[in-house]
Amino acid sequence: MRVNTGQVLFFSLMLTRRMVSTRSIIRLIVIGLLILSGLSACKTGSISSSENPLSKAAETSRQEDSDPTEVLESTSTPQPTLAPTDIPEPTPQPTEAKVEMITITIVFDNYPYKKGLKTAWGFSAFITYKDQNVLFDTGISGSILLENMSKMNINPLEVQNVALSHEHNDHIAGLPALLSAGADPKIYLPPSFSPYLKNQYRKQAEVIEVVPGHPIAERISSLGEIQGPPAEQALVIDTPQGLVVIIGCAHPGVEKMVLAAKRQFHEQIYLVMGGFHLGNASSNEVKKIINEFKRIGVVYVAPCHCTGDQAIKQFKEAFGDNFISVGVGAVIEIEG
Ligand SMILES: [Zn+2]
Numbered sequence: 063m064r065v066n067t068g069q070v071l072f073f074s075l076m077l078t079r080r081m082v083s084t085r086s087i088i089r090l091i092v093i094g095l096l097i098l099s100g101l102s103a104c105k106t107g108s109i110s111s112s113e114n115p116l117s118k119a120a121e122t123s124r125q126e127d128s129d130p131t132e133v134l135e136s137t138s139t140p141q142p143t144l145a146p147t148d149i150p151e152p153t154p155q156p157t158e159a160k161v162e163m164i165t166i167t168i169v170f171d172n173y174p175y176k177k178g179l180k181t182a183w184g185f186s187a188f189i190t191y192k193d194q195n196v197l198f199d200t201g202i203s204g205s206i207l208l209e210n211m212s213k214m215n216i217n218p219l220e221v222q223n224v225a226l227s228h229e230h231n232d233h234i235a236g237l238p239a240l241l242s243a244g245a246d247p248k249i250y251l252p253p254s255f256s257p258y259l260k261n262q263y264r265k266q267a268e269v270i271e272v273v274p275g276h277p278i279a280e281r282i283s284s285l286g287e288i289q290g291p292p293a294e295q296a297l298v299i300d301t302p303q304g305l306v307v308i309i310g311c312a313h314p315g316v317e318k319m320v321l322a323a324k325r326q327f328h329e330q331i332y333l334v335m336g337g338f339h340l341g342n343a344s345s346n347e348v349k350k351i352i353n354e355f356k357r358i359g360v361v362y363v364a365p366c367h368c369t370g371d372q373a374i375k376q377f378k379e380a381f382g383d384n385f386i387s388v389g390v391g392a393v394i395e396i397e398g
Pocket residue numbers: 228230311313
C-alpha cells in the first residue's frame with residue numbers, strides 16, 4: 063500500500079473539522095505523522111540488506127524513537143520521528159576484490175639480468191601465488207642458489223614444493239643445499255628419474271612422481287613427463303590470460319612441450335619461458351620452431367638458459383614487443 067504525506071495530512075484535517083478540542087487536533091496530526099513515519103520506515107528498511115549491521119542499528123534506533131505512548135502524551139509540537147540521524151547510512155559499496163599476482167622470479171640462470179646476483183650454468187625459477195610457492199629446478203650449485211635467493215629475500219625454509227624438470231646436474235644439483243638449509247618441500251619429479259636419486263631424496267623429503275596435469279599448487283601443475291631423452295616435465299601455470307609454460311631444458315623439443323601443454327590444458331599459451339635448448343640449432347631450425355610457436359598461438363616468449371644466443375636473437379626479432387628479456391633476477395608478475 064502506498065500513501066503519501068499529503069494524503070495522510072488531508073485525512074487528518076478532514077476529521078478535525080468535526081472535532082472541537084485543540085488537543086484532539088494535535089493528537090490526530092501526530093497520528094498522521096506516525097502513520098507516515100511507519101510507512102517510510104518500512105520503505106527504507108526494505109532497501110538495506112538484513113545482513114548489513116549498519117541497517118540493523120538504524121532499525122533499532124527507529125523503533126526506540128517512535129514509541130507511540132510517549133508521543134501521544136506530549137502536548138508540545140510533535141518531533142518528526144525520522145530525524146536525519148535515522149536515515150540509514152549508505153550501504154557500503156563492496157570493495158574491489160584484491161588482485162592476487164602470480165610472481166615468477168628467476169633465481170638461477172647463466173644469463174645475467176639483475177646486478178649483484180651470480181650467474182652459473184643452469185636454471186631455477188621461484189613461483190608464488192597467494193600463500194603457495196614452487197621452486198622449479200635448482201641450478202647447478204647449491205651455494206649460488208642460496209646466495210641469489212637470499213639477495214632476493216626468498217627464504218629457503220619457506221619453499222613448499224620443488225619440481226625438478228629432468229635429472230641433469232644444471233637443474234638438480236642445488237637441491238641438497240636447499241634441503242640441508244632446513245627446507246622441507248615436497249619434491250615433484252618425472253617417474254623416469256633414476257631409482258638412486260629417488261631414494262636419496264626420499265631420505266629427506268616426500269617424493270611425488272608426476273602424471274600429466276599433476277596439480278602442485280593453486281594454479282600450478284606439471285605437464286607430466288614428456289619423452290626425451292632425457293624425459294622432462296615442464297611447469298604449467300594457469301592464468302586468466304592463458305597458460306604460462308616454464309621449461310627447464312626442453313630436451314624433448316620445446317615446440318613439442320608447448321604443443322603438449324596446449325593440448326592438455328586446452329587454453330591459449332600466454333608465455334613460454336626458460337631453456338629452449340637451441341644452442342646448436344641452425345637458424346633455419348630455429349625459424350621452424352618460431353613458426354610453430356606462432357601457429358600454436360604463443361603470445362609472449364622469455365627464453366634463457368640453454369636457448370643459445372643466436373636463437374634468442376631470432377626469437378627477439380620474431381616476437382618484437384612480445385619478447386621478454388630475462389636472466390637471473392628477472393621477475394615476471396601476472397594477474398592471477
Ligand atoms: Zn639437461
